[in-house]
Amino acid sequence: xxxxxxxxxxxxxxxxxxxxxxxxxxxxxxxxxxxxxxxxxxxxxxxxxxxxxxxxxxxxxxxxxxxxxxxxxxxxxxxxxxxxxxxxxxxxxxxxxxxxxxxxxxxxxxxxxxxxxxxxxxxxxxxxxxxxxxxxxxxxxxxxxxxxxxxxx
Amino acid sequence: xxxxxxxxxxxxxxxxxxxxxxxxxxxxxxxxxxxxxxxxxxxxxxxxxxxxxxxxxxxxxxxxxxxxxxxxxxxxxxxxxxxxxxxxxxxxxxxxxxxxxxxxxxxxxxxxxxx
Numbered sequence: 001x002x003x004x005x006x007x008x009x010x011x012x013x014x015x016x017x018x019x020x021x022x023x024x025x026x027x028x029x030x031x032x033x034x035x036x037x038x039x040x041x042x043x044x045x046x047x048x049x050x051x052x053x054x055x056x057x058x059x060x061x062x063x064x065x066x067x068x069x070x071x072x073x074x075x076x077x078x079x080x081x082x083x084x085x086x087x088x089x090x091x092x093x094x095x096x097x098x099x100x101x102x103x104x105x106x107x108x109x110x111x112x113x114x115x116x117x118x119x120x121x122x123x124x125x126x127x128x129x130x131x132x133x134x135x136x137x138x139x140x141x142x143x144x145x146x147x148x149x150x151x152x153x
Numbered sequence: 154x155x156x157x158x159x160x161x162x163x164x165x166x167x168x169x170x171x172x173x174x175x176x177x178x179x180x181x182x183x184x185x186x187x188x189x190x191x192x193x194x195x196x197x198x199x200x201x202x203x204x205x206x207x208x209x210x211x212x213x214x215x216x217x218x219x220x221x222x223x224x225x226x227x228x229x230x231x232x233x234x235x236x237x238x239x240x241x242x243x244x245x246x247x248x249x250x251x252x253x254x255x256x257x258x259x260x261x262x263x264x265x266x267x268x
Contacts, residue, residue: 002241055213085252086206089245090213104239105214 002093005102006126013101013142019125019132027096027128029062036122036131043131044115044123044139046098048087052077055090059100059123059139060112064151071150074110096128100143109145111136114153154235154243156190159198162244163188166251167262180247182259187250193222198233198243200250207231210246217242 003019010017026032033040043062048055049071056075058066071079084095092104100109100123115121115136122131123139140147163169163180169187172179177191189199199221202210207229210218217238220226233243248263255263 005239050209053208053212055209082209083249085245085248086209087245089210089218089242089249092239092241094241104242105217107213 002097002102002126003130004126005092005104006099006130007102009102010132014134014138017132017134019130021127022129022131025096025128026124026131032122032124032131033062038122042118042121044121044136046100046123048082048091048098049075049079050082051075051079054108055082055086055105056108056110057091057100057103058110058112058148058150059115059143059145060151061114061117061121064112064114064153067150067152070152074148074150093124093126094128097124097126097130099124099126100139100145102126109143110148110150111140111143111145112151113147113149114151115139154238154240156195156198156235158240159188159190159233159235159243162240163247166247166255167259168255169251182251182254183256185254187254188247193232196235198235200231200233200246201253202229202231202246202249203253204229206249214242218246 022035024035026035029040029043032043041061041063044059045062047058090105120133125132168182172181179186179189187201219232221230221232
């Protein structure tokens with residue numbers, strides 16, 4: 001299971017972090033924000049992008065929108081979103097639970113600087129009802145992410 | 154991932170049925186093959202992807218996905234190394250393949266499936 005892969009990843013990289021499983025859906029930014037009682041921006045969403053035939057993940061704050069110009073400059077080509085089944089085949093995570101942790105493929109992860117507005121953010125944890133709380137710095141550290149500025153604002 | 158687990162994921166897709174050709178099992182929707190098992194060997198399954206999908210999954214996960222040999226591979230037939238694949242990866246590839254061939258009335262059923 002996708003959730004198990006996140007558990008295994010955290011056990012190895014950050015055993016002190018706990019996956020929070022909610023009785024309600026956290027599949028969308030708004031649902032996750034309501035479930036955790038936080039503003040939507042604090043939800044860290046993971047975007048799956050294809051750029052020049054390669055796939056990469058960008059983690060950004062929940063209310064951020066990708067800036068096509070910045071993304072092109074940062075990644076060297078026009079970015080397009082992957083479809084839900086491609087995401088599943090490559091990350092092993094279902095839509096609604098897409099997470100930069102416990103990936104099925106060794107995909108490069110980038111963190112958008114928009115995350116730095118918060119001391120703690122809430123990314124998904126591999127299932128549409130699972131997430132965790134983590135500082136942006138640590139999120140980037142344990143996923144080996146590079147920081148980029150690819151969102152509007 | 155075992156061949157039986159691959160088979161179960163393929164047959165869970167709406168309207169999917171098992172057939173056979175050239176001595177190995179295949180999986181069809183609307184009578185057309187979207188996936189198979191046992192070719193070129195027992196270690197692999199196959200999903201018929203679009204070329205752009207094949208390019209992406211092969212580039213991102215080369216230990217799991219590879220183009221089939223010859224013209225089949227050039228047309229998108231993609232081998233899945235079962236021992237290396239997580240079930241979710243196989244499910245994603247099978248859903249992609251199924252979507253290309255499923256009759257329209259079945260397409261909406263896929264997104265309604267529990268996951």
